[in-house]
Structures are given as C-alpha cells and as structure tokens.
Amino acid sequence: MSHISKIILKSLFSKPSTAMYPIKKREYYPNTRGAIENDIKSCIFCGICVKKCPTKGLEVLRDQKQWSIDRCRCISCGACVTACPKKCLTMENTYSAPSTEKKVDRYIQPEDKVQ
Ligand code: SF4
Numbered sequence: 001m002s003h004i005s006k007i008i009l010k011s012l013f014s015k016p017s018t019a020m021y022p023i024k025k026r027e028y029y030p031n032t033r034g035a036i037e038n039d040i041k042s043c044i045f046c047g048i049c050v051k052k053c054p055t056k057g058l059e060v061l062r063d064q065k066q067w068s069i070d071r072c073r074c075i076s077c078g079a080c081v082t083a084c085p086k087k088c089l090t091m092e093n094t095y096s097a098p099s100t101e102k103k104v105d106r107y108i109q110p111e112d113k114v115q
C-alpha cells in the first residue's frame, strides 16, 4: 500500500481535525484577545488611542463626542487599551462578530456623561 493510500485510509477512520463552526462553538481562552469596547461615558476624546492604533482603525470626533472603531481593521493588538488615560477601553474575551461588509461601530457619549 502506498504512503498516500495509508493517509487516505487513516483520514477516513479518524475524527476530523476541524470543528463544525458555527454549530459547535469553541471555548475562548482566558487570555483571548477579542473585541475592543469603550465605556463611552468615561471617554474624554483625547485621541491618544487613535494615534496609537497601528492599523488606523479608530476615529474620534471630539465636537460630536463620538468614538468609532472599524472592526475589519482592528487586529486586537491592545495598544489603544494600554494607552488610554481614562482606562475606558477594554478588550473583551470574545471576537468581533463575523461580517461580510465593512463594519464600523460608533459610540456617542450621552448628555449626562460621567467623567
Ligand atoms: S484614549 Fe481613551 S479617553 Fe482618549 S479618546 Fe481614546 S478611548 Fe477616549
């Protein structure tokens, strides 16, 4: 029996190496680097996170009190979380939801902000 035939036979009778996502979801590790969230009430729109982001995935519109993130650009490096002086950015333990189109999430500070 050839080497290739052996591999084929072995594959036929062994469990698949891949998971049936999204039917079977994988557990996240405790240190999984996931989606960035902003506790927008504490944001002072200083723009430091924008300057630190290596992929230009963040935008701050200070006059509109708006902070936004382009989920397709974010590589979950965590530079923005580390740099934020108000510690209002966090990295969640889950990935950003899959999307077939460009996805920008906008956070707008409410009038009754707490800083
Ligand atoms: S660094 Fe923090 S406080 Fe400054 S704009 Fe970014 S999220 Fe807001």
Ligand code: SF4
Pocket (backbone or CB within 6 Å): 036, 052, 053, 054, 055, 056, 057, 058, 069, 073, 074, 075, 076, 077, 078, 079, 080, 081
């Ligand atoms: S985690 Fe990194 S890539 Fe994502 S928004 Fe923050 S600085 Fe940019």
